[in-house]
Amino acid sequence: MTQPDLVIFDCDGVLVDSEVIAARVEAELLTEAGYEISGEELSEVYAGLTFKDIMLRIEEQSQIPFQASLIGRAEELVDRRLQAEVRIVEGAREAVAAVSGKRCICSNSKPERLDIMLTKTMLLPLFKESVFSSCGKEVMKPKPAPDVFLHAAASMEADPANTFVIEDSVHGIAGAKAAGMRVIGFTGAAHSYPGHADVLTEAGAETVIRRWADFRSVLLALSEWSDA
Missing domain, CATH: 1.10.150.240 (Putative phosphatase; domain 2)
Structure with missing residues (x-):
């Protein structure tokens, strides 16, 4: 793999x-x-x-x-x-922990809000310092611009072309695709709506999952495949 x-x-x-x-x-x-x-x-x-x-x-x-x-x-x-x-999305903790390599968060939320949410849901220890906000100290345009994704990849010494992003929105997918990254859509939160998966696919997600339980197998399968 x-x-x-x-x-x-x-x-x-x-x-x-x-x-x-x-x-x-x-x-x-x-x-x-x-x-x-x-x-x-x-x-x-x-x-x-x-x-x-x-x-x-x-x-x-x-x-x-x-x-x-x-x-x-x-x-x-x-x-x-x-x-x-705020509550954690069911299965999210296990899905994050299943990533054995480098992982991080890229968000349009301000750093203070991210700290509130990640602390309350006890997710912060899984990411340590690897939480990137488009509203942080660095001057970045928010999603759908690719800035926060490219900044994260550079900071973590990762090739954007070999980076996977999990997003629930068209605007997030647009930013990730503009950064040259591969995208998995997610529709498992409370704000999801009928047709959500189709919208994310049309925006550029390679596949869409509704349950975090499916994440590991999907990531493994997509990692074996490339456009090349």
């Missing part, structure tokens, strides 16, 4: 069931500000984006101006809810 240089996990909606929590809070704030949207709709269309980018896209589409202070309110409310409610 060809051993991957690196396996990269997204965090929100992949390792921790946080997307549904954040989407509900952000949807409530956007609705109060004049743009009616449900948490489910927000997850389906904008999963993987920062709240700032979600606001900018909605402003452009709807011509409804939002106050910049909405970003701070969302950050505070989401962090509070995550601290109280």
